[in-house]
Amino acid sequence: MIAVEDVAFLRSRHGAKALENAAALELTPSTLIADLAELRSRYGSRAPALVETVRCRRRAVGRLRDPEHWLLTDVALQQATAGVVAARRAAEIAARFSGAVVHDVTCSIGAELVELADNGGIGAIIGSDLDPVRLAMAAHNVTGATLLRADALTPTSTADVLIADPARRSSSGTRSFRPDDFSPPLLDVLTTYAGRPLAVKTAPGIDYGTLRARYGFDGQVQITSLDGGVREACLWTELDDGVRQRATVLRVVEGALRVEEVTDLESDDVGVGPAGTxxxxxxxxxxxxxxxxxxxxxxxxxxxxxxxxxxxxxxxxxxxxxxxxxxxxxxxxxxxxxxxxxxxxxxxxxxxxxxxxxxxxxxxxxxxxxxxxxxxxxxxxxxxxxxxxxxxxxxxxx
Known part of the structure; x- marks a missing residue:
């Protein structure tokens, strides 16, 4: 497990060189024992952090922008929003709330913050998290953001827009779709920031019908896919466009992003009949x-x-x-x-x-x-x- 001291090493000039040397190794299942032994002989107890960072960077290709520069952990990478999806959300926030101050209250390693910082239509960016290791990594990954250690359920800013991404694991460690199992619990997040524009990322398989009926959620549910794979559901509050259900289909075609959006304000008048062509x-x-x-x-x-x-x-x-x-x-x-x-x-x-x-x-x-x-x-x-x-x-x- 990577510690704060490991992150400090990785961010140093010596650590940057060590990462270069680690990246030159195969680090495959068949070579991992020998590669780790070599790194231990040169960098001692920092070797596992080097291995995890390099292997995560390789897996992040196509998911995060410029992954070779990121500091990250395996769990943080699994939870990180794909860069294309995060950039689309940043563009939407900039369009709806031009010049807004945006606060990601569960910023982790900064996957959302990077894309927010790259959007010129956003005024200022704040990121907070309880995990000191992830915050230290975010400090390396993101420029132009104010970072602080804070509980997501303790409001620490007067930001115009808030983003939250509760961890979706039950107490046993298995992935869960039950809002009560999220960390922090989904209802607590919605209650804490009631009356403020909020985007809560969650699993695409969430039962939003129950969410509305049992938890009283009356905002907008946006389901987003990327290149044919459904990536997330995002719960938006305090939007005034009248949309309750929205699908966002993202495809990268020859390096260009193609976007199609469908909402429940459109007509659903279609027939039923035999197969056409x-x-x-x-x-x-x-x-x-x-x-x-x-x-x-x-x-x-x-x-x-x-x-x-x-x-x-x-x-x-x-x-x-x-x-x-x-x-x-x-x-x-x-x-x-x-x-x-x-x-x-x-x-x-x-x-x-x-x-x-x-x-x-x-x-x-x-x-x-x-x-x-x-x-x-x-x-x-x-x-x-x-x-x-x-x-x-x-x-x-x-």
Whole structure:
């Protein structure tokens, strides 16, 4: 475990050189014992901190900006907001609260602070945390922020906007979606900063319906995805735009960020009908935000079944992935094997919604022997389980 003294060493000129030397080693499972022994012979008790820092930096590639300069721990990296997501939030805060003072009350190693500091539309930045090691790391990682050690449940500033990211682990150490298990508890955070603009990051799997019904949360729930993976739910308070549910879909395409947002203020008037030319599986942020019908209306799609998230239409929305329909069949393995064999199918991507089917087990039972790649969308229409044989997934350029 990295201590404050280790951080002081890593921040020194000698520590910077030691990190360079550690980065030159493989530090893989097969070399770790020998590499650690070499580092111990040169840097003594600082060797474990060097190993953890270098290995974390390598894992942070694509997640944090310029990760080779960061000081961080394994747990802190797991909890850190992806740079693209944090930068998007900073831009949103700057647009809504131009010139605001922003205080991250659980700043950890500074993943949010870095992006806030890089946004010229934000006035000043404060970061606080109870963990002295993470604060020392944040002091290295972030420039232009005021840092202090403080409990998130003890207001220590009059900042215009607050950000919080409670740890989502139960007392046993396992990941939890129960707001009472968060540290600090979610309700305590919301209560402490009631009446002030607050953004609370939490797990995308949180039951926001219960959050509203049981805890009385009446703010906005924003679900964000990045490059197809759902990253977080963010609970916003004191916004006056009337939106209660929002999906933010972020994709980095050829180095440029593409953003699509859907809200519950848009129409959800869509029909239900037979499959069109394409089947489209909406981004996970749209599904978890409960905005499938709103997104379908925007793009002229319709539903195969009113309770299933698969959509269909005659065109694939820009930047999205669609499956060109070849044939619809009952979900009967004998019929599927025959149809796949007739199309010389050798590899098969299987997507499933609304039916209790294990894609890997089904693929094995279908005994594919051909050479043509295909896709199969398994779902339920009414009470019938059906399978759509499709061409391989195709992503329309944005």
């Amino acid at each position: 394409w089947i489209v599986d909406p981004d996970g942020a749209i599904v978890r935000a409960g905005l499938v019908r709103h997104w379908a209306h925007r793009h002229g799609l319709w539903q195969l079944d009113p309770k299933i998230a698969y959509l269909t239409g005659d065109a694939v929305p820009p930047g999205e992935r669609g499956f060109a329909v070849l044939e619809q069949l009952p979900l009967k393995e004998k019929m599927l094997r025959k149809a796949l064999a007739s199309r010389d199918c050798g590899s098969l991507e299987i997507l499933v919604r609304g039916v209790d089917v294990d894609p890997d087990e089904l693929r094995k039972r279908l005994r594919l022997k051909g050479s043509t790649p295909l896709a199969m969308v398994v779902t339920r229409i009414g009470t019938r389980a059906v399978a759509f044989l499709c061409e391989p997934g195709w992503r329309r350029p944005a």
